Amino acid sequence: MSGTRGSTNDRREAGRYEIRVKGHLDARWAASFDGLGLTHASDGTTVIHGPVADQAALHGLLQRLRDLGLPLVSVTQAGPDPAEMPADEPRLGEPAPSH
Numbered sequence: 251m252s253g254t255r256g257s258t259n260d261r262r263e264a265g266r267y268e269i270r271v272k273g274h275l276d277a278r279w280a281a282s283f284d285g286l287g288l289t290h291a292s293d294g295t296t297v298i299h300g301p302v303a304d305q306a307a308l309h310g311l312l313q314r315l316r317d318l319g320l321p322l323v324s325v326t327q328a329g330p331d332p333a334e335m336p337a338d339e340p341r342l343g344e345p346a347p348s349h
Contacts, residue, residue: 266329
């Protein structure tokens, strides 16, 4: 019997993501994305980038983009698992560290 199985290692789905949307978003939008960075690309898109804790956080971000009516161009996993990133770097879906 064959079938697809979900990953047994949910942490593999965490990491740094780059989410590209149509248009250049103003800097004021950064607060809407829990500290993720915004970069304007020369092709007229905005790249929202940074660490995402897990698939639930990624889906929450994608739902927020949908709710705001922002046209999605692409979603790319761009880096390592957040467990391999510095502990003081905030991740979407996790509270920021307190000092």
